[in-house]
């Protein structure tokens with residue numbers, strides 16, 4: 001691989017997809033590493049998500065089309081830095097762990113994803129493990145989770161052409177990365193229960209059904 005420019009903290013934007021995360025956002029934004037920029041993508045929140053984000057120093061992008069992938073993509077488009085990181089706005093992940101993922105890019109990775117270590121719902125854990133095993137077998141990707149926390153160079157990501165706009169986004173990203181023979185690195189990240197608000201995906205029946213449907217469309 002050819003040498004790529006080193007990534008400094010000012011070259012990183014943290015994209016945070018949010019639907020009603022006003023309660024968790026202050027803690028999440030306070031933990032973003034110094035000099036990283038932050039874009040909160042507000043997906044039709046009915047709470048104070050946007051105002052809280054601005055009050056804590058983030059830029060806000062409003063994305064009316066619902067869906068995790070829709071929000072992430074809008075944030076990546078809005079970012080103006082060489083690298084982007086993505087993590088949830090619910091307080092379940094620690095932005096303080098992002099520099100380790102960014103460092104993996106500097107060490108030659110094309111994509112660095114977090115493997116969640118901690119407590120999470122059994123059905124979600126099993127579903128993720130099964131899909132990750134399939135990606136290991138099919139593409140040789142060294143992964144054990146679908147990586148809801150990740151770091152990647154922005155232009156690489158845009159060129160990859162992920163077009164799932166719902167909960168299949170993380171899975172499709174890995175499938176396309178595997179097909180493109182990207183060097184993918186997985187690192188353990190801390191995973192905690194969300195610090196406020198309610199789950200839209202794995203903790204809700206509707207969210208789980210939608211996620212399984214979206215996953216199946218990507219990999220089925």
Ligand SMILES: Nc1nc2c(ncn2[C@@H]2O[C@H](COP(=O)(O)OP(=O)(O)O)[C@@H](O)[C@H]2O)c(=O)[nH]1
Pocket residue numbers: 016017018019020021041042043066067068071072087088089090092194198199200201202203204
């Ligand atoms: N923008 C946007 N964000 C979403 C949507 N669904 C979930 N999220 C965000 O994606 C992240 C993960 O969702 P969450 O409800 O925590 O799912 P869980 O961890 O599986 O319970 C959170 O930051 C949510 O606010 C959506 O439709 N639009």
Ligand SMILES: [Mg+2]
Pocket residue numbers: 088090092194199
């Ligand atoms: Mg969550």
